[in-house]
Amino acid sequence: MRRTVRSMTTALGVGFSLYFAARAIWWIEQPAVPLLIIAAIVLYLAATLTAVLASSADGVRMPAGAAVLVLVAGIAVPTLVSLALVPQMRGAPFATWYIGAIGVLAVVCIVRRRLLLGWIVLAILVVSASAYMGVGRAFTLGLVGSITWVVVAHLLIIFWDRAVRDTERLADVQRAVSAWNATQLVRQRERRVRAQRALAIAGPVLSRVVAASGVLTEQERLDARLAEGTMRDELRGAVLLNDAVRRAIADARRRGAVVTVFDEGGLEGMEPARLSEIRDELATVLAGARSNRVIVRAGRDDRIAVTVVGRAAGGAHDDDAVDLWHEIPRAAP
The missing domain is CATH 1.20.930 (Transcription Elongation Factor S-II; Chain A)
Structure with a gap:
C-alpha cells in the first residue's frame, strides 16, 4: 500500500x-x-x-x-x-x-x-x-x-x-520548454524539407547553367525563371501549396504572368481537412486566372484565410487594374 x-x-x-x-x-x-x-x-x-x-x-x-x-x-x-x-x-x-x-x-x-x-x-x-x-x-x-x-x-x-x-x-515552465522544443523540431524538419525541395528544383537548372557557361536557350531561360519562382514559393508560402496549386502557378508563369505567394501565418492551427479544401479552391482560382500579375496572400484575418488578387497590365488607375479578387473564408461555407 x-x-x-x-x-x-x-x-x-x-x-x-x-x-x-x-x-x-x-x-x-x-x-x-x-x-x-x-x-x-x-x-x-x-x-x-x-x-x-x-x-x-x-x-x-x-x-x-x-x-x-x-x-x-x-x-x-x-x-x-x-x-x-x-x-x-x-x-x-x-x-x-x-x-x-x-x-x-x-x-x-x-x-x-x-x-x-x-x-x-x-x-x-x-x-x-x-x-x-x-x-x-x-x-x-x-x-x-x-x-x-x-x-x-x-x-x-x-x-x-x-x-x-x-x-x-x-512544471508549467518545463511543459512550455518541451512545447517550444517540439515546435522548433517541426520547423527545422519543415526547413529541411523545403531546402531539399528547392535543391531538387534548382539543382538541374544550376547544373545546366554551369555546363553551358551561362549561354542558355529561351526554353532554358524559362525553366530557370520557373525554378527561381518555385523556390521562392516554397520558402515564402509552402503551407499554401499542394501539387495542384504548384501546377496552376507553373502554368500561369509559363504564359507570362508574375505570381507572388505570401504566407503571413494565416493558416496556422487550421484543421487539415479545411486546409486541404482551401488549397483545392486556390488551385481552381489560379487555373482560371488570366491576370498579368497574381498575388496570393494568407494573412492573419479572423474571417478570411487566403486572398487572391489579379492585376492587369496597362490599367489607368489602381482600381481599374484589378481584374481578379477572390477571398477564401477561414471557415467552410
Whole structure:
C-alpha cells in the first residue's frame, strides 16, 4: 500500500487523539463528576475524528460542519474537564490531558486549511486553561507545547503551499520548454524539407547553367525563371501549396504572368481537412486566372484565410487594374 502525505498525517492525528483520550481515562483519583470527563472524551474524539476524516470537495479544506463541531469541542472540553474536578485536582497529570488534546485539534484545523479556526481554538484553550488553573500553572503544564505545535504547523503549511506553487510553476515552465522544443523540431524538419525541395528544383537548372557557361536557350531561360519562382514559393508560402496549386502557378508563369505567394501565418492551427479544401479552391482560382500579375496572400484575418488578387497590365488607375479578387473564408461555407 502506497503511503501518501495525507495518509501519514491522518494516522498521526488519529494516533495522538487516541493517546490523549487514553490518558484522560487513566484516573489516579476519583473525579467529582466522572460523567463530565467521559462526555468530554466522547466529544473530543468525535470532533477530532470528524476533523481528520471528513472529506470535502477539494479533499483538503475541512468541511464547515466539522469546523463547527471542532469549535464546540474547543469550548466545551476544557470546561467539562475542569468542572468534573475539584480545584486541587485540576493540575493532576490525568486532568491536564485536554491541553495537549485541544492543541492537537488546533493543529488539525491548521493542516486542513482552517487557519483562523485553528488559532481561535488555541486562543480558547489559553483562556480556558488560564482561567481554571492560573496563567503560570497552565503554561507550565503544557500550554507552551500546544502553542508551539500550532505555530510550527502554520509555518509548515505556508512553506508547503509555497513549495507546491513553485513546483507547479516549474512544471508549467518545463511543459512550455518541451512545447517550444517540439515546435522548433517541426520547423527545422519543415526547413529541411523545403531546402531539399528547392535543391531538387534548382539543382538541374544550376547544373545546366554551369555546363553551358551561362549561354542558355529561351526554353532554358524559362525553366530557370520557373525554378527561381518555385523556390521562392516554397520558402515564402509552402503551407499554401499542394501539387495542384504548384501546377496552376507553373502554368500561369509559363504564359507570362508574375505570381507572388505570401504566407503571413494565416493558416496556422487550421484543421487539415479545411486546409486541404482551401488549397483545392486556390488551385481552381489560379487555373482560371488570366491576370498579368497574381498575388496570393494568407494573412492573419479572423474571417478570411487566403486572398487572391489579379492585376492587369496597362490599367489607368489602381482600381481599374484589378481584374481578379477572390477571398477564401477561414471557415467552410
